[in-house]
Amino acid sequence: TQLLEQSPQFLSIQEGENLTVYCNSSSVFSSLQWYRQEPGEGPVLLVTVVTGGEVKKLKRLTFQFGDARKDSSLHITAAQTGDTGLYLCAGVGNAGNMLTFGGGTRLMVKP
Amino acid sequence: DAGITQSPRHKVTETGTPVTLRCHQTENHRYMYWYRQDPGHGLRLIHYSYGVKDTDKGEVSDGYSVSRSKTEDFLLTLESATSSQTSVYFCATTSTGGPAKNIQYFGAGTRLSVL
Numbered sequence: 001t002q003l004l005e006q007s008p009q010f011l012s013i014q015e016g017e018n019l020t021v022y023c024n025s026s027s028v029f030s031s032l033q034w035y036r037q038e039p040g041e042g043p044v045l046l047v048t049v050v051t052g053g054e055v056k057k058l059k060r061l062t063f064q065f066g067d068a069r070k071d072s073s074l075h076i077t078a079a080q081t082g083d084t085g086l087y088l089c090a091g092v093g094n095a096g097n098m099l100t101f102g103g104g105t106r107l108m109v110k111p
Numbered sequence: 112d113a114g115i116t117q118s119p120r121h122k123v124t125e126t127g128t129p130v131t132l133r134c135h136q137t138e139n140h141r142y143m144y145w146y147r148q149d150p151g152h153g154l155r156l157i158h159y160s161y162g163v164k165d166t167d168k169g170e171v172s173d174g175y176s177v178s179r180s181k182t183e184d185f186l187l188t189l190e191s192a193t194s195s196q197t198s199v200y201f202c203a204t205t206s207t208g209g210p211a212k213n214i215q216y217f218g219a220g221t222r223l224s225v226l
Contacts, residue, residue, distance in 0.1 A: 009151065031213070042115075042201050042217025043154070088153055092213055097142050097161070097205055099215060101153035 003027070004091050006102035014110055015081055021074040021105045023089035030092050032065055032072045033099070037086040048092075079109045114138060117202050117218035125226055130189040132221050134202030136182075142205045143185040144169075144215065145177060147198040154201065160185055192225045199223070 035043035114137035156169030
């Protein structure tokens with residue numbers, strides 16, 4: 001069974017601060033996805049990283065895939081209250097249609 | 112956005128009663144999934160389907176069954192609900208080709224309470 005460990009589980013910060021969320025596994029994934037979920041809604045894909053060492057930027061969000069394709073990080077610069085939500089990483093297996101989800105990081109950004 | 116509708120959105124039931132949750136999609140996606148979401152556990156796969164009448168178990172399938180008689184509908188049944196099945200249930204679909212390949216699209220969830 002492939003497992004993904006996310007840390008931290010909870011994060012409460014002030015608006016304007018930076019933060020990093022980590023997603024670690026002992027297994028290799030063909031790619032890794034990050035989803036964001038708001039209360040009362042389902043998760044929505046933010047990004048997919050495919051190549052070991054890949055870095056993708058989405059405005060103030062920077063996603064990195066580890067060289068060995070076992071871990072990933074999400075860095076948010078100058079967090080805003082609108083970034084509040086649950087962030088989930090998901091590893092994509094070799095078949096491509098099965099995801100293994102991490103436990104999630106619940107982020108609260110206070111004004 | 113993929114058109115995925117879950118019904119009901121909220122349900123309260125009693126231990127021992129059967130419950131069926133419905134997922135309806137308008138995207139003609141081949142793969143459909145049922146997950147449960149509990150605090151600290153992220154999303155855990157219950158069952159999935161890779162075509163009409165083709166289903167398979169996920170990591171937490173005990174106590175659940177599924178059926179898919181049409182491409183657009185995927186039903187999750189709790190034959191005899193237990194309190195441990197209190198959770199938020201999400202349906203998802205994915206395309207097997209094109210630019211959206213391997214992206215899972217989620218419904219808004221069903222909050223189930225078993226008393």
